[in-house]
Amino acid sequence: MAMPYTPEQNGAAERENRTLVEAARSMLHSTKLPIKLWAEAVNTAAYIINRTGPTKVADKTPYELWMGKQASVDHLKIFGTECFVHIPKQKRQKLDAKSVRGYLVGYCGDKDGYRVYVPKHNDVIISRDVMFKEEVTSSTERLDYSVTSENAEVTTKLVNEKDCAQSCHKNEDSHKRALRDRSQIPLPVRYEDYAMFADYSEPKSYTEAMQSENSQEWQSAMDDEMMSLVENNTWELVQKPDDRMVIDNRWIYRVKMNVDGTVQKFKARLVAKGYSQQAGVDYNETFSPVARFDTIRAVLSVAASEKLNLAHFDVKTAFLYGELDEVIYMRQPPGYEDGTDRVCKLIKSLYGLKQSPRCWNKKFKDFLEKHGLEVSEADPCLFYSTVDGHKLIIALYVDDGLVAAQNEEDLNSFLFELSSEFHVTVLPATCFLGLQIRLLNDGSISVSQENYALKVLQKFNMFECNKVTTPMDKVTACESNGCIEDKVPFREAVGSLMYLVIGTRPDIAFAVSTVSKVLEKPTKEDWEKVKRIFKYLKGTYQMGIVYRTANQPGVLTTYCDADYAGDVSARRSTSGVVCQHMGGPISWLCQRQKSVALSTTEAEFVAASEAAKEIIWLSRLFGEITHLINTPVLKVDNMSAVRLMKSPVFHKRSKHIEVRHYFVREKFNEGKLDVKHIAGQEQVADILTKPFQKTRFELLRDMLGIRDIRVAG
Numbered sequence: 001m002a003m004p005y006t007p008e009q010n011g012a013a014e015r016e017n018r019t020l021v022e023a024a025r026s027m028l029h030s031t032k033l034p035i036k037l038w039a040e041a042v043n044t045a046a047y048i049i050n051r052t053g054p055t056k057v058a059d060k061t062p063y064e065l066w067m068g069k070q071a072s073v074d075h076l077k078i079f080g081t082e083c084f085v086h087i088p089k090q091k092r093q094k095l096d097a098k099s100v101r102g103y104l105v106g107y108c109g110d111k112d113g114y115r116v117y118v119p120k121h122n123d124v125i126i127s128r129d130v131m132f133k134e135e136v137t138s139s140t141e142r143l144d145y146s147v148t149s150e151n152a153e154v155t156t157k158l159v160n161e162k163d164c165a166q167s168c169h170k171n172e173d174s175h176k177r178a179l180r181d182r183s184q185i186p187l188p189v190r191y192e193d194y195a196m197f198a199d200y201s202e203p204k205s206y207t208e209a210m211q212s213e214n215s216q217e218w219q220s221a222m223d224d225e226m227m228s229l230v231e232n233n234t235w236e237l238v239q240k241p242d243d244r245m246v247i248d249n250r251w252i253y254r255v256k257m258n259v260d261g262t263v264q265k266f267k268a269r270l271v272a273k274g275y276s277q278q279a280g281v282d283y284n285e286t287f288s289p290v291a292r293f294d295t296i297r298a299v300l301s302v303a304a305s306e307k308l309n310l311a312h313f314d315v316k317t318a319f320l321y322g323e324l325d326e327v328i329y330m331r332q333p334p335g336y337e338d339g340t341d342r343v344c345k346l347i348k349s350l351y352g353l354k355q356s357p358r359c360w361n362k363k364f365k366d367f368l369e370k371h372g373l374e375v376s377e378a379d380p381c382l383f384y385s386t387v388d389g390h391k392l393i394i395a396l397y398v399d400d401g402l403v404a405a406q407n408e409e410d411l412n413s414f415l416f417e418l419s420s421e422f423h424v425t426v427l428p429a430t431c432f433l434g435l436q437i438r439l440l441n442d443g444s445i446s447v448s449q450e451n452y453a454l455k456v457l458q459k460f461n462m463f464e465c466n467k468v469t470t471p472m473d474k475v476t477a478c479e480s481n482g483c484i485e486d487k488v489p490f491r492e493a494v495g496s497l498m499y500l501v502i503g504t505r506p507d508i509a510f511a512v513s514t515v516s517k518v519l520e521k522p523t524k525e526d527w528e529k530v531k532r533i534f535k536y537l538k539g540t541y542q543m544g545i546v547y548r549t550a551n552q553p554g555v556l557t558t559y560c561d562a563d564y565a566g567d568v569s570a571r572r573s574t575s576g577v578v579c580q581h582m583g584g585p586i587s588w589l590c591q592r593q594k595s596v597a598l599s600t601t602e603a604e605f606v607a608a609s610e611a612a613k614e615i616i617w618l619s620r621l622f623g624e625i626t627h628l629i630n631t632p633v634l635k636v637d638n639m640s641a642v643r644l645m646k647s648p649v650f651h652k653r654s655k656h657i658e659v660r661h662y663f664v665r666e667k668f669n670e671g672k673l674d675v676k677h678i679a680g681q682e683q684v685a686d687i688l689t690k691p692f693q694k695t696r697f698e699l700l701r702d703m704l705g706i707r708d709i710r711v712a713g
Contacts, residue, residue, distance in 0.1 A: 008286070011279040020045045031080025033103060037117060040105040040124060044079055047107050051076075075112070077104050078135045085116050086129035104132070203253045206334040214266065218253060221268035225317070226336060228423065229270065232320040235330070235344035246329045246343050247282075248273045249352070269317075270333050272352035282328050288357035291381035291395045293433075293502055294587040295621065297447065297545070299382070299395050299404055300437065301582045302626045304445040304547035305554050308391070308404040309411045310429035310437070315364075315422050318399030322349035322359025357398065364396060367421055371414075378621035393625050402432050435503055436544070438709060446709040447584075448544025449503050453537050456496045460489065460534060467539030468532060469698070471511040472691040482524050490522045493530050500537075504544045506578065507706045508533055509590040510688050513574075517592070544709045548583040556581050556618060556632040559678075560611035562593070562603035563689035573597045575607035576688030579618055584705035587614055590688040604641035605664070607685075608634065608675075612664045615673055631674045637683040645675045 002009040024041035028034075033041075050062045051071040063071040084099040092098065105124060106115035112128045203209035209218040229235070240246060249272045256264040277283050303310055315321075330344045349356040365375065368383045373394065376382035383394040391406040392414060405411035415426050429437050438446045457463040484490060497512045511533050518526045558579045566574040570592075577589040589610055597603035615632045622628055636642050645664050667673050680686070687700040 009279060019049070023049075027079045031103070033080055033105070033117065037105055037124075040115060040117070041079070044106045048076065075107070077114075077132055079104060081132050081135050083114075083116060083130050083132045085118070085125060085127045086131075099131070104130075202255060206251050209251065209253055209268075210335075217266040218268060221253070221266045222251065222335065225268050225270055226333070228317040228320060232317065232348055234320050234348045234350060235346050237332075237338070237340075237342040238329075238345045240341055240343045241329060244327075244329055245276070245278070245282075246331055247276050248331050249333060249350075251334060252351075269351055272330055272350045274352045274354045274356075277328075277354055282326055283353070283355040284326070286354045286358055288361045289380045291397045292379060294618070295379045295382050296395050296397075296402060296432065296435070297584075297586050298581070298618065298621055299393055299402060299625070300445050300447060301547040301554070301584060301586060302393070302622070303404045304443065304549050305582050305626065306391070306406075307443045307549060308393070308406060309408050310439075311403045311405075311411055311415060312427045312429045312432050313401045313403065313415065313418065314425045314427065315399040315401070316425060317423065318364075319349050319351050319353075319356040319360045321363050321422060322356055323347075323363065324349055324353075324355070324359065326355070328353070360399070361396075367418075368394065371417060374624075376621065376624050378617055378624065382621070382625075384625050391625075397433055400433060402429060433503075434499070440546075443549035444546055446544050446546045447504050448542070448709050449500055449505070450542050450544070450709070452503075453500060453541035456500070457534060457538060457541070459496070460493055462531065462534040462538065465531070465535050465538050468535040469539070469694040470692065471508045471533045471536040472514065472529065473532065474691055484522055484524055484527050488522075488527060490527060490530065491519055493534075494519065497530075497533055505706070506585055506588040506590075506704060507540075507543075507687060507701045508536065509588060510574075510576075510691065511536075513590045513592070540708075542708055542710055543706050545584040545705055546707050546709065547581070550582065553627045553629045554582045555629050556586075556615065556622060557635065558611050558615045558632065559635050559683060559685040560604075560607045561637060561683050561685040561689050562597075562600070562607040564597060564600040564603045566690055567592055571596050573603035573606070574689045575603075575610055576685035577607060577611040577614055578685050578688060578704060579611075579614055580684070580705060581618075581622070586618060588688060589614065601638060601640045601644065604636060604638040605644070608636055608641060608645065608664050612667050612673060616667060619672065631671060633674045633676055635676050635678045635683070637678055637680045639677050642675055642677040
């Protein structure tokens, strides 16, 4: 029995459902029958698979295993074949037609019943008296590919299906069709202008790696990986079991680059093909947490505030340290077989297994708790310790960790203990998860994504574009001016910009949020909006967040605002929330509200509710790793909303506002947050709700804490 909203607990059934749905979709679209016949198509797909599909027993269909007899397939026809159904005399008059035209959509019974869709009656009828027209497939011609011996040019010939079948039947034993070399297949046209080419090609397979010009580097990388596997006692070779499935594996090759674009190392990793694992047999729980970007920025702001020492560590082959609870068998790695039929019985977790991240996270958590660190209640991947005034903070993102310590001795002591338990690489905290970290002269810390922004501009051929001063001009009603071509990488561009928004650039959050609403059918106007964001990045790629140092604890301040009915197409409001500590943003939110607000006060309440939840969570997090001066402050520029939040009377203006009023008011009454009214000109969250002209935008951006990191340094 699967729990609600967890279909992964019954993976086999879900995979079969996917097979049926994809088959039904193909059948409906190839025959151009209406989508409302989806149930008929699914039933037909199941009917055919049961009588023709493979099973674990050789030469046995599912129907034969279940019924104990062979299934008849003589009556099977192509789905959607045009036919004529006989009308019984009881349902027609003397001069009425004796048949009606329809299309085959299913079967009834084992061999003598059909389900036919009749467009004239808009109904599906059942009958055994059906006359079928000649069956027609979606393509009556077949493509024959041949490769010339001189330049491997692909030529295409159209061959009649009947002649091709006869020819293949005559020559199937004498020769096999020559397949094209996959390496000779050209890149799709839609990627020609937008692909970002690496300085070093990354092989796709072991054979390709051994044939590449960097074969020695790849061989050395694989030897290092195998050495790590042996040192960690990852598996033992045993005879292949007869009653258990053996999963396969492959090599993954990557060229790791430094922040400045130079090559750091060639990396090879052995990865198990975990997609073949069976739920309940090869794995159970798979969820593993990672640190939030908000948590990482909070740690950096505390490090700037208290002038903590920072370091970055990377655990080499981290997943190999996790211990498996299940028994899993895997084939020997390509290039390292011993010539026998023995298989690897896994003792430790391996990359690619579904439970590997969870096993590693549990292993690392146990190590930290053993050394006196506590797990944060706000983030399960944040660990801290404060003993006799010696503070130690660790944020973990899979196998990358950021360490902040009160003094250098504590930092070195922890890294030494970590190195004695795991094979780690200790690096200066200059880059973490693509975030570039700089320690400024006055002790402040800047965080930016300068190199990533430059790579994005180069990837989408916008590096030479003209600069603009704002990421968005104005919001207009959705007007269709023609969809963009398929080769335009709209989704890729928005996804690349989204990572900047998540990391260090809340100043483009509203613009990216606007273009992300039209990913399904973007127009040329939408593509121009994306290019304008690129043009803004061209002039501001060096900008980032600066957390100022201080000699006293900081204040956690949150701004929230709402643009009432800002979405002109849906009449929904946009919520903007930003939480600041030590002069820089820690977390931010730019989100279209889920329902239509009836007034500006109601829209402000929705935003205030989201801000209150964020500030309560951050208060818990900061309360574990530092000390705040005062109660966190929530600043709102709508006086009616502020009065309503502080009022002891429970207002019931609408059911939508009622729940949010209760949440915000209760937190205010409990003393967990303080609500203050500010002037509209001081509302920092305004930048997350609407576009502005240059002067106002630059003022809000500076108030937000986004600055030129070179000037700040």
